[in-house]
Amino acid sequence: MRTTALLLCAALALSGCANRLGNDGGDGLSDDGFANGGLASGGAVPGSADDPTSAAYFQQRVGDRVLFAVDQSTLSAEGQEVLRGQAQWLNQNPGFTALIEGHADEQGTREYNLALGGRRANAVRDYLVLQGVDAGRLRTISYGKERPIQVCSQEACYAQNRRSVTVLAAGAGV
């Protein structure tokens, strides 16, 4: 549901959308949504999550991450939807390049997980290229299991750690 709303936002870049997201946002971003909602109709604060051309907008509204199943690098339907949003945004904002990080959960040995993270990052890269993003703007890196974002050592956390994160940088090529 939330993903769909985000994508709609990304596609339309409408002012009211951010406000609605703010209301039903389930994470720490909702405060921003409220605070900046009033500005959206006339133009968001540049660089804020309400500025559709900002990296913050990409990260928070388009969605910068895709989750993976255990030991897999195939993209789920939900993941593909997020990536279509990423591709559209990247195509509309050519002033950015992206580093795609691949991550794994801790259920695996260190070097295998590095390779697995590499697979995941490349699956994302390949999908973005299929969606028309210039391959020269994309680069991948794997962190294996070295940078978990959740540390509970249970599936609820592992599921969040098996991810790709698309990190933007200003510039025309990588």
Add this chain to the structure above:
Amino acid sequence: MKRLLTILSLSLALAVPATAPAAQDGPLRLTITDGVIEPMPIAVPPFVARTPGATELAAQISQVVTADLVNTGLFRAIPPEAHVTRVSSFESPVQFSDWQAINAQALITGAVDVSGDRIVVQFRLWDVFSQAPLGEGLQFAGTRDGWRRMAHKVADAAYSRITGEDPYFDSRVAFVSESGPKSDRQKRIAVMDYDGANVQYLTSSDSLVLAPRFSPDGRTILYTSYETGFPRVTLLDVGSLGRRTVGPQDTNMSFSPRFSPDGGRVVYAAEVSGNTDLYLLDIASGATQRLTTEPSIETGASFSPDGRFITFDSDRSGSSQIYVMPATGGTPTRISSGAGRYTTPVWSPRGDLIAFTKQNAGRFHIGVMRTDGSEERLLTGAFLDEGPTWSPNGRVVMFTRESPGAQGASQLYSVDITGRNLQLAPTPGAASDPSWGPLLN
């Protein structure tokens, strides 16, 4: 760090009777493969201080010798308080009846001489019930800061003579020293003596570093560094701390390096367009050769000690398994066959076994199997055990054990290849990815 120590291994002609029975024929012999249940009682009375300033050092050396032997799980030290006699002279005849009375089967006597910065350590090993020396006396000389190495040399000699195995105490371990929260671990390459002493940090924590691997001569270390922004195989000189990335720089990620037994080549994994394969690098020329071409993940490669084969893990079958192929590439043979996922194979320096990590039913194990995959034996089991490395004599395996949860931390453990004697290797903080270096000269 330059080791200032020079060790002279001299036969002490004095007091060794020409008619002493050959050590190998004596009754004092402990065969490790029997799976020792009852440790052999030994006595290591404080070494004799030959000079007034040597008393404390002599006591410390005796303690390190004792710790080395006891920590193998093969020996039990009879505490000095239980000794019924004192050794006040290294040259005086041993009162065997006094040591027989407390059932000490082996006795180690020693003496320490300090002269300025120079120390001389002498020792003898005695078979108490045969009332005979076990091998010749030895003398080690060096600078004071090398006293622990001399103690390890003494213990190595005693261990070798009693077990018939090659020594391993005088060796170092490279590892990753860890600090900070689990979500933002800071990592540094470090080295220490095998028993945790003399820790030295070789890199800063400015960039992520993983999985150091000692060269066969112990002078350099390969590891994976993110210093360039991307994971790269990096070569570090332990003495000068100079370092450089090695191998082609155009691949996206290079990692999982290991030296060939001659130290001239590196087998490593590189990821290109999401596919990780194995490559061989000639260090001197920089030439590389691709060894595998499957679309699956191939990583974790390790040479056989004769340099003819490489073992590695691959998920080409659908889950990670262990394979062996010629070191020049070619058709690999799968050797792992049990349930679960097998990774990180490492060939024993003796050539007879391959140690590995096994993941099955939510647990991790360190195990060993013969090089054809037969006789698989799991040595440990825990939430997360991984990355075995062999002691120089192929009798002990050290590995990383990480505890679960937000407070989870990595530690180094060792276990012998019979699965007995699990020991925590002391490190100043959390530690991972041990690589056991060669026996020092």
